[in-house]
Amino acid sequence: RREAAERHAREPAETADGVAVKVLVNIDDPAILETLDPAICDGVGLTRTEFLFKDGSPDEAAQLDFYRRLIAWADGRAVTIRTLDAGGDKPIPGITIDGEANPFLGVRGVRLSLARPDVFRTQLRALARAAADAPVPLKVMVPMVTVPAELEAARAILAEEVARLEGEGIPCAMPILGTMIEVPAAALTAADFDAGFYSIGSNDLVQYVTASARDNSAVAALADPLNPAVLELIARTVAAGAAGGVEVSLCGDMASSPRLAGTLLKAGLRVFSAAPAEVAAVKAAIREARTGADG
Numbered sequence: 001r002r003e004a005a006e007r008h009a010r011e012p013a014e015t016a017d018g019v020a021v022k023v024l025v026n027i028d029d030p031a032i033l034e035t036l037d038p039a040i041c042d043g044v045g046l047t048r049t050e051f052l053f054k055d056g057s058p059d060e061a062a063q064l065d066f067y068r069r070l071i072a073w074a075d076g077r078a079v080t081i082r083t084l085d086a087g088g089d090k091p092i093p094g095i096t097i098d099g100e101a102n103p104f105l106g107v108r109g110v111r112l113s114l115a116r117p118d119v120f121r122t123q124l125r126a127l128a129r130a131a132a133d134a135p136v137p138l139k140v141m142v143p144m145v146t147v148p149a150e151l152e153a154a155r156a157i158l159a160e161e162v163a164r165l166e167g168e169g170i171p172c173a174m175p176i177l178g179t180m181i182e183v184p185a186a187a188l189t190a191a192d193f194d195a196g197f198y199s200i201g202s203n204d205l206v207q208y209v210t211a212s213a214r215d216n217s218a219v220a221a222l223a224d225p226l227n228p229a230v231l232e233l234i235a236r237t238v239a240a241g242a243a244g245g246v247e248v249s250l251c252g253d254m255a256s257s258p259r260l261a262g263t264l265l266k267a268g269l270r271v272f273s274a275a276p277a278e279v280a281a282v283k284a285a286i287r288e289a290r291t292g293a294d295g
């Protein structure tokens with residue numbers, strides 16, 4: 001079955017009832033770019049930039065180098081890069097706050113980026129420079145956003161850095177700025193965000209909706225992506241996107257699970273972003289699924 005799916009990995013995904021679905025890929029390790037064929041996917045839906053920070057904060061040039069390499073690899077396909085999502089399950093020495101009582105509910109993701117403007121500005125400058133020579137507009141997304149003011153704060157800092165680069169005569173462009181939807185408050189108020197796109201982070205969304213830590217196996221049964229409350233928030237986010245003309249993708253592990261493809265399609269999802277090893281199997285599951293309630 002897997003071999004059969006792999007044979008069709010480079011073909012686009014269309015459901016059994018003829019609906020086109022995009023399948024993007026998640027990148028969390030630069031080494032994969034050496035071996036992964038971009039033709040299996042419709043672009044990059046999530047780049048976890050935390051790996052860049054494993055030996056301390058990389059400078060602007062080092063980040064720019066990787067972002068350019070990723071854009072070149074994608075060969076004209078859309079690329080989405082997430083700003084640093086440190087904290088919670090992704091502690092980064094020197095950046096995350098030691099000894100925080102409840103790190104998953106504390107200063108992580110965009111909260112930490114806004115608390116560390118030095119780190120954030122360097123990353124945004126590198127992203128704005130990478131956007132300058134991207135063949136399709138670069139998408140940048142912000143993790144752990146809870147309220148619109150956080151996205152606006154990120155946008156303001158990005159715009160300041162773009163203006164500063166322009167003043168320095170350095171080629172740059174304003175990327176499309178989107179928000180992750182992984183906090184229930186954001187899922188319930190998605191329409192209030194002035195976002196270029198929404199990307200549902202189901203791993204954290206499931207954790208926060210079910211109050212079950214994603215790294216605690218004792219509560220794994222409760223951290224159920226099929227909990228109706230989770231599916232309701234996904235459907236609402238998709239509906240908010242449709243109403244506002246904003247693209248909605250899902251980049252959490254749910255999108256990498258072939259057995260969940262039919263459920264996500266019925267929730268209205270049309271853009272999946274999956275782990276590289278699962279792209280072919282997810283496409284195969286989409287081809288067998290129907291989008292209608294009778295399927």
Ligand code: PEP
Nearest residue numbers: 182201202203204251252
């Ligand atoms: C998520 O939360 O679903 C997600 C895609 O991001 P991460 O797993 O990196 O937190």
Ligand code: MG
Nearest residue numbers: 182201203204
């Ligand atoms: Mg997350």
